Amino acid sequence: MANTTKRTKQWFERINGSKNMLWLLGTLSFLETIILPIPLELVLIPLMAANKHRIWLLATVTTAGCLIASLVGYGVGMLLFQSIGTWFIEFMGMEQSYQSFQTFFDQYGFAAILAIGILPIPFQVAMITAGLSGYPVLLFALAALIARGLRYFGLAWLVHRFGSRVLMLWKQQALATSLVAGVVVLVVALGMQALAGLIA
Template sequence: MAITSKSSKAWFERINGSKNMLWLLGTLSFLETIILPIPIELILIPLMAANRQRIWLLATVTTAGCLIASLVGYGVGMLLFQSIGMWFIELMGWQESYQFFQTFFNQYGFAAILAIGILPIPFQIAMITAGLSGYSVLLFTLAVLIARGLRYYGLAWLVSRFGHRVLMLWKRHALLTSVVGGVIVLLIVLGLQVLTSQVM
């Protein structure tokens, strides 16, 4: 464990001290959104705590990396579902999650993308499903920006207030916070949809 800890610390210090830190963070965010099973928060929170003067820039770069990756996933769903999309879902063992989200998405659309952007469900499923269905790319982009913006800018605010302690809190309560946050956002959006339909 000591070796792992030392190597992780050295890796973090290498990224933190690099003049290309922002590019590295954006690339990690892109890869995490596309395929990496490691949460970006594990590196993002310490980086934010060590660079509070650039904390909002770090949140912006992370959100941008996620957005670009989301649009790539959308394109895979729209153009390459039968070849790459289906193969990727089967490779990751997400068949049940994909079927569940398809039903969820068909019923709620925009709200479903918002919720899965916060809930601990693989976001790749939302990207591929939205592209496959021909869902509006503008609405998809907006949903990604809101969902991931809440996630990363929310972390930036917490780190600006509480510093390194946020990482410990995140490790303890990430699942519960994600579920609660996803449910709240879903209820708000659905409530707005109901109000809009009544007004119209």
């Protein structure tokens, strides 16, 4: 844990002092979405607190990096599942999560992607499952954009409002907050789907 914290501080100092901060942040967001085992919030929250004049730009760049990574994961599921996709799921130890999400996704589709984008569940399973199933890429991208946009722009609002104290709150309440937000989004999305079905 101490090594992780030290490494995270080094990342923060390197990014915050770089002229290419936005590119580095976008790359970190991409890597975190694909494979990076360290939550991006550990770097992002201090970075937002230190750059409040660019806080919304930071949220935009982070969301964009995540969206691009999501589309790459979708492509892996659609085109390369039998080779790279299955290897990646086994390598990351996500077999159980993948199987569970398949059932969830088959039943709820768009709402399932929204929920997993907020819940503390690896988003990789949503990317690969959506691509493998042939789910419309534009709908997948929209769901990923909404879910991760809520995550990062919500975080930006909190940092703008409360400053660096958000990092401590996030460490203490990240799981509970993600669960509550994920359930709320899922309920709203399912309600909209049901309403659309009644209208149709």
